[in-house]
């Protein structure tokens with residue numbers, strides 16, 4: 412007598428990317444993630460310029476540029492970098508939890524993606540409104556905003572730089588997870 416063994420149920424897998432789809436996602440990922448690093452470095456330079464400016468026009472221009480970049484680009488670029496990283500991980504042999512370098516990038520970027528709309532963008536928006544309300548010929552005392560933005564800029568630039576280094580060297584070997 413034959414007994415039939417029920418097929419093992421397996422959780423649905425993320426579809427593997429075709430070579431062309433993978434290249435397309437790599438383009439989106441590199442442009443957005445390295446663009447994000449460039450944006451934070453640019454904002455750091457503007458923060459230092461604004462903090463040290465003795466000319467009100469130069470100070471206002473630096474801070475307004477930070478506010479404009481923060482309000483327009485920061486959230487979309489962070490989301491595209493994060494989402495394309497997820498697709499590249501899940502849709503390729505790398506997986507999301509199979510290699511320590513991918514797990515590390517995932518955690519670092521997740522922290523940044525959450526903090527960007529909760530902390531960085533509101534801070535930049537506030538700085539922008541303080542500058543817009545200030546008389547054109549007066550320096551503003553932006554210490555309370557810029558010290559926070561300076562710290563956030565240093566930490567986030569280091570995190571994204573770490574992501575690039577993790578990608579290039581892929582340290583840490585495999586985790587115990589075979590799937591995901």
Ligand code: HEM
Nearest residue numbers: 437444445493496497499500505516517520571574575578
């Ligand atoms: C600011 C954050 C990030 C930066 C700066 C970054 C940077 C990069 C760079 C420069 C590449 C190189 C592409 C290539 O040479 O083919 C890459 C690839 C990749 N990234 Fe990211 N990434 C970030 C976030 C993420 C996240 C959050 C994940 C996963 C959750 C991820 C997963 C991957 C994977 C799987 C690859 C493909 C590696 C390969 O095929 O060699 N990345 N990333």
